[in-house]
Amino acid sequence: MRLSDLPTPALLLDLDRLEANLTRMAERAAALGVALRPHVKTHKCLEIGERQRALGARGITVSTLHEARVFAEHGFEDITWAFPVILSQLEQARAVSQRTALGLVVDGPEAVAALERARHPFAVWLKVDCGYHRAGVDPCAGASVELARRIHTSATLRFAGILTHSGHAYHAFAPGARLGVAEQERRVMVDFAERLRAAGIAVPGVSVGSTPAVTAAQRLDGVSEARPGNYALYDYTQSVLGSCTVKDCALTVLASVVSSQPGAAHCVIDAGALALSKDPGPEHGPHPTMGELFTDYERGTLHSDRRVTSLSQEHGIVNARLPVGERVRILPNHSCLTVACFDEYCVVRADEVVDRWKIWRGR
Amino acid sequence: MRLSDLPTPALLLDLDRLEANLTRMAERAAALGVALRPHVKTHKCLEIGERQRALGARGITVSTLHEARVFAEHGFEDITWAFPVILSQLEQARAVSQRTALGLVVDGPEAVAALERARHPFAVWLKVDCGYHRAGVDPCAGASVELARRIHTSATLRFAGILTHSGHAYHAFAPGARLGVAEQERRVMVDFAERLRAAGIAVPGVSVGSTPAVTAAQRLDGVSEARPGNYALYDYTQSVLGSCTVKDCALTVLASVVSSQPGAAHCVIDAGALALSKDPGPEHGPHPTMGELFTDYERGTLHSDRRVTSLSQEHGIVNARLPVGERVRILPNHSCLTVACFDEYCVVRADEVVDRWKIWRGR
Numbered sequence: 001m002r003l004s005d006l007p008t009p010a011l012l013l014d015l016d017r018l019e020a021n022l023t024r025m026a027e028r029a030a031a032l033g034v035a036l037r038p039h040v041k042t043h044k045c046l047e048i049g050e051r052q053r054a055l056g057a058r059g060i061t062v063s064t065l066h067e068a069r070v071f072a073e074h075g076f077e078d079i080t081w082a083f084p085v086i087l088s089q090l091e092q093a094r095a096v097s098q099r100t101a102l103g104l105v106v107d108g109p110e111a112v113a114a115l116e117r118a119r120h121p122f123a124v125w126l127k128v129d130c131g132y133h134r135a136g137v138d139p140c141a142g143a144s145v146e147l148a149r150r151i152h153t154s155a156t157l158r159f160a161g162i163l164t165h166s167g168h169a170y171h172a173f174a175p176g177a178r179l180g181v182a183e184q185e186r187r188v189m190v191d192f193a194e195r196l197r198a199a200g201i202a203v204p205g206v207s208v209g210s211t212p213a214v215t216a217a218q219r220l221d222g223v224s225e226a227r228p229g230n231y232a233l234y235d236y237t238q239s240v241l242g243s244c245t246v247k248d249c250a251l252t253v254l255a256s257v258v259s260s261q262p263g264a265a266h267c268v269i270d271a272g273a274l275a276l277s278k279d280p281g282p283e284h285g286p287h288p289t290m291g292e293l294f295t296d297y298e299r300g301t302l303h304s305d306r307r308v309t310s311l312s313q314e315h316g317i318v319n320a321r322l323p324v325g326e327r328v329r330i331l332p333n334h335s336c337l338t339v340a341c342f343d344e345y346c347v348v349r350a351d352e353v354v355d356r357w358k359i360w361r362g363r
Numbered sequence: 364m365r366l367s368d369l370p371t372p373a374l375l376l377d378l379d380r381l382e383a384n385l386t387r388m389a390e391r392a393a394a395l396g397v398a399l400r401p402h403v404k405t406h407k408c409l410e411i412g413e414r415q416r417a418l419g420a421r422g423i424t425v426s427t428l429h430e431a432r433v434f435a436e437h438g439f440e441d442i443t444w445a446f447p448v449i450l451s452q453l454e455q456a457r458a459v460s461q462r463t464a465l466g467l468v469v470d471g472p473e474a475v476a477a478l479e480r481a482r483h484p485f486a487v488w489l490k491v492d493c494g495y496h497r498a499g500v501d502p503c504a505g506a507s508v509e510l511a512r513r514i515h516t517s518a519t520l521r522f523a524g525i526l527t528h529s530g531h532a533y534h535a536f537a538p539g540a541r542l543g544v545a546e547q548e549r550r551v552m553v554d555f556a557e558r559l560r561a562a563g564i565a566v567p568g569v570s571v572g573s574t575p576a577v578t579a580a581q582r583l584d585g586v587s588e589a590r591p592g593n594y595a596l597y598d599y600t601q602s603v604l605g606s607c608t609v610k611d612c613a614l615t616v617l618a619s620v621v622s623s624q625p626g627a628a629h630c631v632i633d634a635g636a637l638a639l640s641k642d643p644g645p646e647h648g649p650h651p652t653m654g655e656l657f658t659d660y661e662r663g664t665l666h667s668d669r670r671v672t673s674l675s676q677e678h679g680i681v682n683a684r685l686p687v688g689e690r691v692r693i694l695p696n697h698s699c700l701t702v703a704c705f706d707e708y709c710v711v712r713a714d715e716v717v718d719r720w721k722i723w724r725g726r
C-alpha cells in the first residue's frame with residue numbers, strides 16, 4: 001500500500017530513519033563506554049525494542065508496570081521501572097518480577113520500608129536529583145547516604161545502584177547548555193557514587209539519561225549505563241533543542257484536510273488532540289505550534305509558515321486554506337505522547353507501507 | 364473493593380452523579396422539546412450509552428468511525444458521525460452503514476461529490492457555521508443553499524438536515540454569555556432552515572449542540588435535536604463555565620504521591636500527561652491548573668490552593684509537599700481527553716468500587 005491510499009489519520013514510522021537513529025545511539029553509547037538501556041515509554045513497541053536489543057541493549061527502561069508486563073511477557077529479561085515505585089502496585093510488581101529481572105526505583109524511606117515489608121528480593125535503584133528537582137534524593141544530604149546504606153544492607157532487597165534523569169536538559173536551549181547539563185548529571189552521579197563507596201557501600205550501577213543530555217555528552221566516565229528513549233523517533237521539540245535535525249525525525253502523523261471554507265484563513269484536518277496530543281512543544285521555539293507541517297519529508301523540510309495552530313478533540317486547525325482531501329504530514333511536538341494516541345504504527349519506507357506494528361499503550 | 368485498596372492511577376466514575384447528570388439532561392431536552400442525541404466521544408462506553416438510550420435517546424453522536432463501528436456492533440441503530448466526512452474512510456463508512464443508520468456530515472462541494480461517486484444511500488447532514496468559525500458553511504451564502512439543494516436532489520444521497528456545533532460556548536465566560544451563544548445558535552439554524560424551506564428544500568432535521576450551550580438554552584423552538592456530550596461526566600472547565608457545579612462532576616482520577624523530598628515545595632504523583640491529558644483547562648479560570656484537587660469529593664469541595672501544576676508523561680507535580688502514599692482525587696480539566704487515556708472506568712458509589720466498564724478508545 002502507498003501512503004496516498006492510506007486512510008487518515010495515520011501514524012507513520014519511517015523505518016530507515018528509525019534504524020539510523022537506533023544505530024547511531026548504540027554506537028554513541030559504545031563510544032562513551034556505557035551500556036544502553038533504552039526507555040521504551042517512547043515507542044511502546046516490541047518490534048522497536050527487539051531492534052534495540054539486537055543492537056546491543058541488554059536491558060530496557062519502562063515508565064509503567066503495564067509496559068514492564070508487556071515486555072516481560074515477550075522475552076525481555078532485564079527491565080528497570082524508572083518511576084518512583086507506586087506502593088499500591090507492589091503485588092503486580094512482584095508478579096512481573098517472577099518473569100523478568102525487574103529493577104524498582106525509590107527516593108525516600110517510606111518506599112524502602114514498604115519494599116522491605118513485601119519480603120521479596122526486589123532490585124532497587126536509588127533515585128538521585130541531579131539538578132532537575134522533580135524527584136530523587138539530594139546527593140549532598142547525609143540522609144541520602146544512609147538511605148543507600150539501608151538498601152545495601154537490607155536482608156531482602158538488592159541494591160542495584162544510583163539512577164537519575166536529567167529532565168532539565170529539555171529546558172537547555174542556549175548553545176552548549178545541553179552539554180552543561182550532561183556534564184552536571186555525570187559529575188553529580190560520579191561524586192555521589194564515590195561518597196557511597198567511601199562509606200563502604202558498593203554501587204553496582206550508575207545510571208543516567210535523557211535524550212538531549214546523552215546526545216550532547218562528550219564523556220560519561222564513571223557512568224555504567226544511559227537510558228535515553230526519545231532518540232528512537234525524535235520530534236519537533238528535540239529538533240529545536242538540537243538533539244537531532246528535522247530529517248532524523250522518524251515519526252509523523254498523516255492527516256487530511258476535511259473542511260475548508262471560502263474566505264477562511266484556515267482549514268480543518270482530521271488530526272486533533274487525540275492524534276497529536278496537546279503537548280505545547282518547545283518552550284523556546286521560534287513560534288507557537290501544535291504540530292509542524294512538512295513540505296518535503298524525504299528532504300526533512302518544514303513549511304516556513306504553515307502549521308497546526310490549535311487542536312480540539314478530533315479537529316486540528318491549520319493556518320492556511322488548503323483544499324479538502326489534501327494530505328499533510330505533521331511533525332508532532334512530542335512523539336511519546338503522540339504514539340500513545342494510536343494503536344499501531346504504519347511502518348513506511350519512502351511512500352510505501354511495509355508493515356504494521358502494534359503500540360502497547362494502556363495501563 | 365474500596366477506593367483505599369485500588370491501585371493507582373485509576374479513573375473513577377461516580378455512578379450516582381453520572382445517573383443524575385444523564386437524567387437531568389434527558390429531562391432538559393424533553394422540556395425544551397428536542398430529541399437528545401448524546402455525543403459519546405466523551406465517554407466511549409457502551410454502558411453509559413445504554414443508560415442514555417434507556418432515558419430516551421433514540422440515536423447517538425460519534426466523532427470517529429471507530430466509535431461508530433463499536434456502537435453499531437453493540438446494537439446502536441442510529442448514529443451521526445459529527446465530523447466533516449473523511450474521504451479516505453468512505454469504504455469503512457459504507458461497511459458501518461450496513462449495520463446501522465449512519466449519518467455523515469459535509470460542509471463543502473468536494474465531499475458531496477465524493478459521496479455521490481460512492482453510489483451508496485448515505486444520510487447526509489449539512490454542517491453550518493453558527494458563529495464558532497471552525498467548520499461549516501456560511502448560512503448567509505447563496506452557495507450554502509445550493510449545496511443543500513444538491514444533497515436534497517441527489518439520486519443516491521438522503522438529506523438528513525442541517526447540523527451545527529456551538530463550540531464558541533467554550534469561550535463564553537461572561538455572565539449570560541452561554542445563553543447568548545445558545546440563542547445565536549438556535550436563531551442561525553432556524554433562519555437557515557426557513558431559507559432552505561422557502562427555496563423548496565425539505566429540512567428533516569435541525570441539530571445543535573454543545574454542553575455549555577444546551578445547559579444554558581432557555582428555548583430551542585425550531586430545533587429538532589441536541590447533541591451535548593460532556594454533560595455525562597462534566598469537568599473543571601465546565602464548572603468554570605457554569606455548565607455544572609463541581610459537585611456534578613462524575614469523573615475523577617485517583618492518584619498517589621510517589622515522591623516527596625525534604626525541603627521541596629512540591630510532590631510527585633503517579634498521574635501525568637497520560638492520565639490527565641495536557642489540556643490546559645479553561646482560558647479564563649481563576650488560576651492556571653493541570654488538574655484540581657478535591658478536599659472532599661462527596662461534598663464537591665476543591666482545595667483552595669493545592670493543585671496539579673505541571674505534567675510530564677507519567678509524573679504529575681502537585682504544588683504542596685504531601686507524604687508518599689497519600690491519595691489525591693483529581694478533577695481533570697477536560698474529561699473527554701482524560702477518558703481517552705484509560706482502558707476502563709472504575710465505577711464507584713461513595714468509596715466502593717461497584718463495577719468496571721470498558722472504554723472503547725482507539726481508531
